[in-house]
Amino acid sequence: MPKPPKDAEARRAIAPVICYPNEGLRSPPMAQYRAAREGATETGRILIAPRTARCFYVTAGSFFRISCPDGPQVGDLNLFEARNLDERFYSGKTRALHGSHIRTGDRLWSCLPYLRPMATVMEDTLDWYGVDEHGGRVHDVIGTRCDPYTHHLLSGQDYHHTCHSNLTRALADELQKPLHEAEALVHDVLNVFMCTGFTRDTGQYFMKASPARKGDYIEFFAEIDLLGALSACPGGDCGAEHSSDSAQCHPLEVTIHAPPAGSLDGWYSPSNNRYSRRHAHN
Numbered sequence: 001m002p003k004p005p006k007d008a009e010a011r012r013a014i015a016p017v018i019c020y021p022n023e024g025l026r027s028p029p030m031a032q033y034r035a036a037r038e039g040a041t042e043t044g045r046i047l048i049a050p051r052t053a054r055c056f057y058v059t060a061g062s063f064f065r066i067s068c069p070d071g072p073q074v075g076d077l078n079l080f081e082a083r084n085l086d087e088r089f090y091s092g093k094t095r096a097l098h099g100s101h102i103r104t105g106d107r108l109w110s111c112l113p114y115l116r117p118m119a120t121v122m123e124d125t126l127d128w129y130g131v132d133e134h135g136g137r138v139h140d141v142i143g144t145r146c147d148p149y150t151h152h153l154l155s156g157q158d159y160h161h162t163c164h165s166n167l168t169r170a171l172a173d174e175l176q177k178p179l180h181e182a183e184a185l186v187h188d189v190l191n192v193f194m195c196t197g198f199t200r201d202t203g204q205y206f207m208k209a210s211p212a213r214k215g216d217y218i219e220f221f222a223e224i225d226l227l228g229a230l231s232a233c234p235g236g237d238c239g240a241e242h243s244s245d246s247a248q249c250h251p252l253e254v255t256i257h258a259p260p261a262g263s264l265d266g267w268y269s270p271s272n273n274r275y276s277r278r279h280a281h282n
């Protein structure tokens with residue numbers, strides 16, 4: 001290890017600067033969304049069995065709620081623009097804009113060059129959790145998704161019910177695509193209900209048992225037409241391990257709610273990012 005310079009402490013003491021000050025982001029019209037939600041009617045309900053994934057569609061201006069109907073269960077969520085699968089959820093930029101974990105009022109952003117809100121968090125029954133003594137928080141955009149390749153790398157074993165494989169199968173079935181084409185659509189997820197952080201000493205990604213209980217939910221407003229794919233992680237509450245059949249798992253439920261006519265008057269689905277895309281190239 002190289003010897004620290006004389007001014008090491010002074011260098012360490014420099015105050016951090018927020019990379020992406022997000023005060024410039026237009027705030028979602030939460031009051032209007034909430035008023036629209038008041039009179040909304042349920043239009044769809046799907047149950048996702050443990051260690052499986054399912055797809056669902058949500059029309060722009062509708063709401064979708066992900067809940068734990070039976071007990072604590074982590075979910076891995078992928079989102080696409082319903083008719084353009086190239087536009088998908090961008091976990092990394094959502095993290096850069098809002099932080100490592102999302103909360104009510106935060107948005108899920110789509111990838112470049114679209115970079116627009118796909119969904120807005122309306123309500124989260126776990127908002128009370130905040131940050132715990134280990135630095136753990138809920139609903140992260142840090143993790144990627146459990147996958148069979150990393151599992152094989154670390155254990156030498158094949159396991160087929162990781163979230164990556166669950167999402168692959170669900171997308172292949174829904175879109176009637178061959179498995180390898182569906183697999184290429186799977187992207188870094190929102191880890192719904194997962195409690196995670198980084199260890200202070202080594203900076204390693206950690207998980208701990210989800211504080212979710214039966215009846216907990218997180219609800220979103222769909223800013224654009226969405227295709228969602230949600231996997232019930234084989235890690236269950238992710239309190240011990242994932243990528244195996246040993247954890248106790250529960251189902252997840254998605255319900256879709258359509259607002260009453262006229263309740264979103266004046267609201268428009270966001271357009272694609274307005275950057276000129278010229279990149280200073282002649």
Ligand SMILES: [Zn+2]
Nearest residue numbers: 146163233234
């Ligand atoms: Zn998983």
